[in-house]
Amino acid sequence: MISLIVAGYETTSAAQAWTLYASLRAPGVWERAREEVDTVLVDSEIGAELLDQLPSVDAIVQESLRLHPPVVVLPRVLAEDAEFGGDRLRAGSRLAISPYVTHRMPEVWPGPERFRPGRWDPQESLHRPAAPSAFLPFGGGRHRCVGAPFATAELKTILAELLRSVDLRLLTDVAPASIIVMRPRRGLPVAVRRRT
Numbered sequence: 001m002i003s004l005i006v007a008g009y010e011t012t013s014a015a016q017a018w019t020l021y022a023s024l025r026a027p028g029v030w031e032r033a034r035e036e037v038d039t040v041l042v043d044s045e046i047g048a049e050l051l052d053q054l055p056s057v058d059a060i061v062q063e064s065l066r067l068h069p070p071v072v073v074l075p076r077v078l079a080e081d082a083e084f085g086g087d088r089l090r091a092g093s094r095l096a097i098s099p100y101v102t103h104r105m106p107e108v109w110p111g112p113e114r115f116r117p118g119r120w121d122p123q124e125s126l127h128r129p130a131a132p133s134a135f136l137p138f139g140g141g142r143h144r145c146v147g148a149p150f151a152t153a154e155l156k157t158i159l160a161e162l163l164r165s166v167d168l169r170l171l172t173d174v175a176p177a178s179i180i181v182m183r184p185r186r187g188l189p190v191a192v193r194r195r196t
């Protein structure tokens, strides 16, 4: 229980803040997703079936996890000797695999610094299916996050509820803090107004 709460709370709240930050900064992204939410949800309560019908909301969440992965470094100890990029690595060496660095490699993600939810939409020309080793917000292999589907559903539900109920305005730019769970340094200051 403790692992689930510790691993699932900071990470998801940081990811939620980055999702709002990125979608409020990129021109047109919030408006497009809101149109989708207004058409699909109307007044319904959000459930699993409706979440599957919100591709723009899903694309925002995926693209935000790419550009701002809360878990920046995955530490590992090599179980056996290995070779990587021409270097020999000995068993027992400590390695740091970085989702953050991988997600910003231009040879893997063209124009990596730009927030472009369209990368995740099969209808768009910039869409490319992400290889599992190129998209690591939840890690990979045996220790891949057990909470990934739950966290994604949470992020999408909260984003969709905010889109349909409030107008948000970003008040300042933010800087990242911490490499344990990367989050906006002083939170995310926004002005909130109930949607009329």
Ligand code: HEM
Pocket (backbone or CB within 6 Å): 003, 004, 005, 007, 008, 009, 011, 012, 015, 069, 070, 071, 074, 075, 136, 137, 138, 139, 140, 142, 143, 144, 145, 146, 147, 148, 150, 151, 152
């Ligand atoms: C956006 C939210 C989340 C992110 C970015 C995230 C990220 C990660 C990453 C990168 C790992 C792998 C660590 C490694 O390989 O060293 C991991 C593992 C784990 N996560 Fe998450 N996580 C999130 C949400 C959650 C939630 C909601 C739960 C629980 C309900 C959870 C439970 C766990 C647990 C128990 C592990 C350890 C798995 C193992 O070692 O076998 N996570 N998470």
